[in-house]
Amino acid sequence: MKTKQNLINNKQNQYGLLSMLALIVGVVIGSGVYVVNDSLYQLSNSVALIIITWILIALVVLFMLIAFIEVSSITAKTKEAGTINNWFRHLWGEKYSKYVGVFFALIYFPILIAVLAIISGEELFKTIWPLNSGGYDSPYLMFLFVTIIAFIVINIIFSINTYTFKPGKQFQEVGTIIKLIPLLLLIFLGLLILMNAFTGSNTEINNGEGNFAFFNLDADFNKGWEDNGAKNFKIILLMAPTIMFSFDGFLFAASLQNESKKTSTYKVAALSGVVFIILIYLLLSLFVFAFGDESGGFTVSNAIYNISGQKWLSTIIGIMIVISVLTGISGNSIAQNRMIADLSINNEIKDLKGNLIARNEAKVPQNSAKLAWIIALICLFFLRFFDLLILISYLNEDGYIINSTLFISGWSLNFITLISYTFYILIIIGAFKNRFDHKVEVDKNKLFYPAATISIVIITIVLLVFIVDLFDYRAIIDKEIVISELLSYIFHILIAIIIILLIIFLPIIFTKGVKKAKKEQLEEKKRLIKAYKMQKTDPRYIKKQK
Numbered sequence: 001m002k003t004k005q006n007l008i009n010n011k012q013n014q015y016g017l018l019s020m021l022a023l024i025v026g027v028v029i030g031s032g033v034y035v036v037n038d039s040l041y042q043l044s045n046s047v048a049l050i051i052i053t054w055i056l057i058a059l060v061v062l063f064m065l066i067a068f069i070e071v072s073s074i075t076a077k078t079k080e081a082g083t084i085n086n087w088f089r090h091l092w093g094e095k096y097s098k099y100v101g102v103f104f105a106l107i108y109f110p111i112l113i114a115v116l117a118i119i120s121g122e123e124l125f126k127t128i129w130p131l132n133s134g135g136y137d138s139p140y141l142m143f144l145f146v147t148i149i150a151f152i153v154i155n156i157i158f159s160i161n162t163y164t165f166k167p168g169k170q171f172q173e174v175g176t177i178i179k180l181i182p183l184l185l186l187i188f189l190g191l192l193i194l195m196n197a198f199t200g201s202n203t204e205i206n207n208g209e210g211n212f213a214f215f216n217l218d219a220d221f222n223k224g225w226e227d228n229g230a231k232n233f234k235i236i237l238l239m240a241p242t243i244m245f246s247f248d249g250f251l252f253a254a255s256l257q258n259e260s261k262k263t264s265t266y267k268v269a270a271l272s273g274v275v276f277i278i279l280i281y282l283l284l285s286l287f288v289f290a291f292g293d294e295s296g297g298f299t300v301s302n303a304i305y306n307i308s309g310q311k312w313l314s315t316i317i318g319i320m321i322v323i324s325v326l327t328g329i330s331g332n333s334i335a336q337n338r339m340i341a342d343l344s345i346n347n348e349i350k351d352l353k354g355n356l357i358a359r360n361e362a363k364v365p366q367n368s369a370k371l372a373w374i375i376a377l378i379c380l381f382f383l384r385f386f387d388l389l390i391l392i393s394y395l396n397e398d399g400y401i402i403n404s405t406l407f408i409s410g411w412s413l414n415f416i417t418l419i420s421y422t423f424y425i426l427i428i429i430g431a432f433k434n435r436f437d438h439k440v441e442v443d444k445n446k447l448f449y450p451a452a453t454i455s456i457v458i459i460t461i462v463l464l465v466f467i468v469d470l471f472d473y474r475a476i477i478d479k480e481i482v483i484s485e486l487l488s489y490i491f492h493i494l495i496a497i498i499i500i501l502l503i504i505f506l507p508i509i510f511t512k513g514v515k516k517a518k519k520e521q522l523e524e525k526k527r528l529i530k531a532y533k534m535q536k537t538d539p540r541y542i543k544k545q546k
Contacts, residue, residue: 017265020256024273026176028249031324033281034182035119036242037288038298039410042403043242044235045224047289048215053236054285057243058278060458061250065274066451067428068254069267073443075258082255084423085342090440091430098348100423102507105343106375107499108416109336113154113329114379115406115413118387120325121149122404127301127318139402143391146405147384153329154376161333162369164362168330175327182300182317182324183284189307190287214289221289237465241414244421244462246281250274251424263443297403333372340368345529349510354528358538365532366541383409386491393484408491415496418466419503425459428452470496 089097161168253270260266291303305314344351360366386408
């Protein structure tokens with residue numbers, strides 16, 4: 001989402017309907033859709049519940065986009081970039097906007113990048129040693145392999161994006177094309193099978209449960225379905241943040257209003273583009289569960305292998321998915337660099353000498369990128385430390401099978417995703433309030449009230465259920481205490497508390513004394529800010545050249 005907003009250049013009124021549609025579809029579809037379904041199944045053991053969750057969150061995202069069409073008209077009128085920081089500042093004021101900016105720049109992005117790096121390592125491991133090949137018999141080897149790959153990935157990507165711009169941009173362009181290939185290939189093959197284009201042996205889907213019998217509650221892949229409707233609803237809500245991560249790029253569509261030739265063109269492109277992405281996501285998920293299996297995993301590469309029987313093809317698809325994840329890391333690192341610099345420009349972070357807005361010869365805010373690099377590595381270290389402790393505790397128990405090392409890491413990604421959606425809801429609430437106090441000028445949307453209300457209610461319910469489940473100790477005390485479950489319970493609460501404390505205190509720490517600069521310092525920084533906005537090399541780098 002934040003990554004994708006920063007990919008837009010500063011030219012105004014440049015996109016027509018088709019070009020905007022292509023841009024939305026190409027950029028909003030992320031690598032998250034490739035990795036979520038298997039993890040959702042590990043949580044629920046029910047394909048039916050997963051499909052219901054996909055549909056529910058897809059509808060919520062659509063309602064949120066409708067609400068954000070009105071929100072984005074704020075920056076369209078002021079000719080500012082359509083970013084969450086700008087929207088929050090207009091609706092809630094500068095006093096609170098700093099919390100949003102610091103959260104995304106110094107908390108959300110580092111955790112996201114660290115977890116995506118871990119995911120890239122796991123996807124590479126699964127490509128080299130598939131689940132049904134016995135590659136998971138050495139969990140410590142898996143943990144070491146994934147951690148080393150994650151460390152290498154972060155350092156390589158940041159070493160490129162910190163000092164130069166073109167390689168990262170080119171990688172984004174190539175990666176955007178590559179990431180769509182596995183998705184389109186699986187959907188194409190699935191549709192061919194539905195049309196009986198292959199032999200009879202390929203017409204039986206759903207792992208022998210019958211054609212699209214996803215809601216057959218007697219099927220093996222629905223063994224997690226509960227007779228208690230309240231428990232099923234709880235599972236759906238607990239899976240929601242994972243799917244919300246896959247849709248996190250929807251705000252990119254909302255940010256394009258001041259980039260379109262006409263307002264009507266923007267509305268049609270944004271809504272139709274997101275609806276198309278929703279349909280693509282649903283089709284992909286359906287075919288993953290139709291052709292995947294528990295032994296090999298409910299993944300795109302395993303589904304394609306089961307369809308084609310070609311190991312080389314599934315290996316290539318697995319590598320493409322790894323590249324897709326790497327594209328996400330690169331794009332997010334670029335966005336984080338710019339966002340940290342923007343914090344300095346808006347005096348939302350202490351940077352009196354303008355070091356964080358200093359562009360090098362390649363026009364990259366190099367010091368900002370270095371800070372982002374360091375924070376990402378720190379996050380990777382702490383997340384893997386907690387992951388390792390939980391892995392050790394699990395391996396000390398008999399009969400526990402390890403098919404992923406994303407313990408605290410995966411949960412942390414869900415948690416910060418939920419927090420980011422909470423900020424989105426606060427913006428919608430601000431727009432709701434604006435209907436009465438008329439604080440800022442907007443283009444009113446007839447569907448705003450119902451869309452905003454539904455979005456606020458459902459995301460609030462998801463947030464409350466998630467928090468209550470986090471602190472629910474009954475699963476620990478109602479039976480004999482298991483060390484792994486106790487550690488997991490403690491670590492999840494600890495990480496949540498740490499993230500919340502960082503959200504509260506980081507903005508206070510980094511903005512302390514920001515406005516106490518001497519007059520000449522402020523004047524000097526204004527000059528540097530002007531150079532930054534004009535994409536000029538900072539004078540300090542020019543002096544170094546001489």
